[in-house]
Amino acid sequence: MHIGSSLGSPHLKKKRVLVCIAVSTLLLIWTHRQTLGYDNIYNIDSIAHTPSSSTEDSTIVSNGTAFIGYVNMNQNDLGTTISTIYRHRNITNSSIHKCGIRKINVSFLKVHKAGSTTVMNIFLRFAIQHNLNIVLPRNSKGNLFNYLGFGKTLSKKRIVPLPTNESYNILCNHVVYNKTAFRSILPDDTVYVGIVRDPVSHFKSAALYYAFFRNLRKLATEIPSENVVSEFLKDPSKWGVMTHFVHNRMCYDFGIPKQEFNNDTFIEEYINDLSQDYSVMLVLEYLPESLVLMKRKLCWSTKDILYVPLNALKKQLNFELNNDDIERLKQWNSADFKLYEHFVCQLKDRIGSIGDDFDQEVEYFKSVQKQVQTFCKDTISNKRNTSVIFIPKSNWEDKFMVTNTDCALMMELEKPMMKRLIENAWSRYNASLTHER
Incomplete structure (x- = not known):
C-alpha cells in the first residue's frame, strides 16, 4: 500500500x-x-x-x-x-x-470478539509503514464491507486485485479459515497468526455485542433478565434464537463446520492440524506475552506491536454465570473450550522453555x-x-x-481506515492497468 x-x-x-x-x-x-x-x-x-x-x-x-x-x-x-x-x-x-530477516508476509485470523480488532490494527499499521499489499475486500460500502467473507472463506472474487507481478503480504480481515483457500492466495512463506479468548469471557462478550442476550429477554419476558441465560443453557435447542456468534464461534472462524461441533475426534484432530498451520497463536488473557512471542517470531520491533485497545465492549454486563452455568456452557461450547485449552497449554509450554530474558522483555x-x-x-x-x-x-x-x-x-476506527485502504488499493490497481496499456 x-x-x-x-x-x-x-x-x-x-x-x-x-x-x-x-x-x-x-x-x-x-x-x-x-x-x-x-x-x-x-x-x-x-x-x-x-x-x-x-x-x-x-x-x-x-x-x-x-x-x-x-x-x-x-x-x-x-x-x-x-x-x-x-x-x-x-x-x-x-x-x-x-x-534474522523481518517477516513481512503474515496472515492474522480475525476471530470475532477475541480482541482481534485491536490486533488487526497492529498489522494494518505495519503494512502502511512498509508499503505492503493487504488482502482487502472489494467493496468500501455496506454494513459488512470490511469482511473478506461473512461466514465464507477467502476467494479472489471478493478481494481487491493487485498489479501484475505483485503478491499479497498481509491478511487481517474477518474471514473463515480454510488452508487450501488461504494458501492459494498468500505466499508460501506466510506466517500464520491466530487469536483465542477464554470461552466464558468470549460468550459473555458476544452475547451482549451481537444482541443474543437482548433477543433471549424478548423471548422470555416472564423470566428475570439475570436468569434468562441460565435457563437457556439448560436446553439451548428449544429456544429458537440465533446462536451464530455464541455457539463455538472461535472454532467456526478457524474453519470447523457446525456439523462437527460435537465430534470430539474430529475436533481434536483439527486442532492438532491448526497447531501445524499456526506458528503463532495469541491468547487474549496473555496478550503481552503473546505479542512479545510474535515479535520474536516475526523479527519485528517493539514499536510494531504497540496498540491502543479498540472496539472494547462498553455495555454493562446484565447477567452472570454461576458454576452450573459454566459447566453447561462447557458442554454446549465444548469445541471452543478444547481449542482454547490446547493453545493456552502450548503458549505456557513455549514461555517455559525460553528463560528469564523473556519475562524481562514482557x-x-x-x-x-x-x-x-x-x-x-x-x-x-x-x-x-x-x-x-x-x-x-x-x-x-x-x-x-x-x-x-x-x-x-x-x-483510528476499523471501518474508516478500511474504507481508505480499499479506495487507495483500487486507485493503485486501476493506475497499473493504464500504465500497462
Whole structure:
C-alpha cells in the first residue's frame, strides 16, 4: 500500500526544512540525555502538566528520563513529514535484535470478539509503514464491507486485485479459515497468526455485542433478565434464537463446520492440524506475552506491536454465570473450550522453555505499552498535534519515538481506515492497468 502526500512545493519544502531542524533538535537533546545516564521510562502522570502545543516556541518537556517534544507547526505538515523522516531513519530495524530477516508476509485470523480488532490494527499499521499489499475486500460500502467473507472463506472474487507481478503480504480481515483457500492466495512463506479468548469471557462478550442476550429477554419476558441465560443453557435447542456468534464461534472462524461441533475426534484432530498451520497463536488473557512471542517470531520491533485497545465492549454486563452455568456452557461450547485449552497449554509450554530474558522483555513491553497508550489518548483527546514521545534504549530495543501520527493510526476506527485502504488499493490497481496499456 502507498500513502503520503507530495512534499515538492516551495511552501512545503520550507516546512520540511523547519521540521527537520525541529526533529534534529529533539534527537540531539535526546542523545544528550542518554549520555547523562537516563535509562528509564518517564512517569506518564506528569503529562497532565505539560504545556500546550500552541506555545510560541518549540518546547522540550522533561518527564524524568524520557520526554515529550512539542513543535509549533501545522498538523498535516508535521505529521506527514515526521512520518517520512522517521521511516527513512529505519529506526524499526534495531541493531539490538538478535534476529534474522523481518517477516513481512503474515496472515492474522480475525476471530470475532477475541480482541482481534485491536490486533488487526497492529498489522494494518505495519503494512502502511512498509508499503505492503493487504488482502482487502472489494467493496468500501455496506454494513459488512470490511469482511473478506461473512461466514465464507477467502476467494479472489471478493478481494481487491493487485498489479501484475505483485503478491499479497498481509491478511487481517474477518474471514473463515480454510488452508487450501488461504494458501492459494498468500505466499508460501506466510506466517500464520491466530487469536483465542477464554470461552466464558468470549460468550459473555458476544452475547451482549451481537444482541443474543437482548433477543433471549424478548423471548422470555416472564423470566428475570439475570436468569434468562441460565435457563437457556439448560436446553439451548428449544429456544429458537440465533446462536451464530455464541455457539463455538472461535472454532467456526478457524474453519470447523457446525456439523462437527460435537465430534470430539474430529475436533481434536483439527486442532492438532491448526497447531501445524499456526506458528503463532495469541491468547487474549496473555496478550503481552503473546505479542512479545510474535515479535520474536516475526523479527519485528517493539514499536510494531504497540496498540491502543479498540472496539472494547462498553455495555454493562446484565447477567452472570454461576458454576452450573459454566459447566453447561462447557458442554454446549465444548469445541471452543478444547481449542482454547490446547493453545493456552502450548503458549505456557513455549514461555517455559525460553528463560528469564523473556519475562524481562514482557515487563519492558508492558511498561512501554502503558505509557504510550496514555500518551496517545492524551495527545488525541487534547489535540496535541505536534507531540512526540521518545522511548529510551533497552536490552531489547534501540530508542524510538512515537508521534501524534502514530497515535492517530493506533486509535483510528476499523471501518474508516478500511474504507481508505480499499479506495487507495483500487486507485493503485486501476493506475497499473493504464500504465500497462
